[in-house]
Amino acid sequence: MITSTFIPVFKAVLSIFLIAIASGVLVRRNIIRQSDIQSMSHITIVILLPCLFFSKIIGSFDPASFVYWWILPLVAFVMIGFALGLSYLFFYKKRKQKKAIMAVASFMNANYMVLPIATMLYVEDLNTFLTYCFMFILGVSTALWSVGKYMVTSGENEKIRLKEIVNPPLIASLGSILIVLLGLENYVPSAILIPVDFLGQAAIPIATIVLGATLGSISVRQMPSIIDSIKVVGIKLFLMPAIVIALLYWTQWLNTYPLIADLLVLQASVAPATLLIVQVRKYGGNAQEVGSMMLINYIVCLLTIPAWLTIWRMLIASY
Numbered sequence: 001m002i003t004s005t006f007i008p009v010f011k012a013v014l015s016i017f018l019i020a021i022a023s024g025v026l027v028r029r030n031i032i033r034q035s036d037i038q039s040m041s042h043i044t045i046v047i048l049l050p051c052l053f054f055s056k057i058i059g060s061f062d063p064a065s066f067v068y069w070w071i072l073p074l075v076a077f078v079m080i081g082f083a084l085g086l087s088y089l090f091f092y093k094k095r096k097q098k099k100a101i102m103a104v105a106s107f108m109n110a111n112y113m114v115l116p117i118a119t120m121l122y123v124e125d126l127n128t129f130l131t132y133c134f135m136f137i138l139g140v141s142t143a144l145w146s147v148g149k150y151m152v153t154s155g156e157n158e159k160i161r162l163k164e165i166v167n168p169p170l171i172a173s174l175g176s177i178l179i180v181l182l183g184l185e186n187y188v189p190s191a192i193l194i195p196v197d198f199l200g201q202a203a204i205p206i207a208t209i210v211l212g213a214t215l216g217s218i219s220v221r222q223m224p225s226i227i228d229s230i231k232v233v234g235i236k237l238f239l240m241p242a243i244v245i246a247l248l249y250w251t252q253w254l255n256t257y258p259l260i261a262d263l264l265v266l267q268a269s270v271a272p273a274t275l276l277i278v279q280v281r282k283y284g285g286n287a288q289e290v291g292s293m294m295l296i297n298y299i300v301c302l303l304t305i306p307a308w309l310t311i312w313r314m315l316i317a318s319y
Contacts, residue, residue, distance in 0.1 A: 005121070005313050009306035012117040016208060017302060023209045024216020037213045041281035044206050049275075050172035052200030053141065055193060057176035058185045060134055069135050072260070076139025079268060080106055083240055084147075090231045100286055101228060103151035104293045105235040107273040110140040112204050114266050117305075122259070129259050136267060138177065144273055145170035152276050152290055153283040210281065211274045215298070218291045229296050237300055241269035241308040249315050258316070262309070269308040271301040 026032040063069050083106035090105075091098040114133055122129040145167055179185055223229075244264055248254060254261040272294050280287050 006306040006310045008120045009117055009309055010302065012120045013113065013302055013305050016113060016116060017298060019205075019208050020212030020215055020298065023212025027213045027216035032213050034217065037210060037217070038281055040206055040210050040213075041278045044203060044210060044278055045282045046168050048199055048203035048206060049169040051196045052203040053169055053172040054176045055197035055200045056134060057138075057173065057180060058188055058193060059197065060131065061138075061177065061180045061185075062131075063181065066131070066135070072132060072135035073139030073142070075264065076110070076136050076267070077143060079108075079240070079244070079264075080140065080143050080147075082243075083107075083235060086235050086239060087231075090235065098228070099151040099154065100280075100290050101224065101232055101293050103148050103276060104272045104290060104297065105232040107144050107148045107276060108140065108236075108267050109270045109273050110137045110267060112207060112274045113270045113305075114263075115204070117266060122262075125259055129263065132260050132263050136263060138173065140267075140273075141169065141173050144275060145173070148273065148276060149279050149283065152280055153285040207274050207278055211277050211294075214277045214281065214287060214291045215295045218288060218295055222288055223292050224289065224296070229293065232293055233297055233300055236272060236297055237269065237304045241265065241304075244268035245308065245312050245315070248312075261316070262312070265309055265312045266305070269301075269305050271297050271305075 023032065027037070061069075084102065087102035087105045088095055091102055095102070111133070115130070118126060118129050118133060149167065179188070224232075245268075248261050248264065254264075276290055277287070277294060279285070280290050
């Protein structure tokens, strides 16, 4: 089980982490400057991510092939909402001041971390797994670019406003879903879809570089308090995966869909969403606070992600 699960997942997580380390080194040596990070963040949000979401939804989203497709986005909402509820309880006394790190504890890296793991772990069933993963991401991206953006970029007493949560990635996601549901995807000319898809492919590596560059610029002398770190890591990397695994095992839900069960375990155990950093860089916020908390989570998740999936595989082997 360790050879077939733990090691491949560890290698996938490590590869992402190494890219982040390399980007951080470039920042420390002033090869990548703060202005460069800001520009990459702007391009990622305004151009690359909308292109990625639009091309993937138009090209891959097929409601007819999986009638209950809407369940996976709904499950994503529930998982994020439950994590937010735990964060609210853990940070109740300082919930207004700690909105940003509450978001770090609640929003998962649904694609940038899960997709590389999937390519190494699900060779034979990769297309099916990616289809399920994409449906889950529909829910995550909608929540991330609305509630998540508000939490990491707004002030302590700032109210959530509609115009503040309307942004290019959210518009691209919801707009392209509407196009598919209306059956208009075949009318999107390839002359548009091909270059849009080409640009979208750059979103994941650029966002990973932004993450690493931001983490590389974090001052280790201004790290979060031990108590806050324990709370965030505890919620994101221990409580959520443990709760999801317990529910899947005791209810034996999704016994006929083992790939979806694996997907939910992975989504519950992965590190915080990379795009939280991109949002802070683009729209403002405390990059030091968010980045330092994410740095801690990314270090810990090197072991926790493969460990939780290994535990899950061992449990279902005993069915």
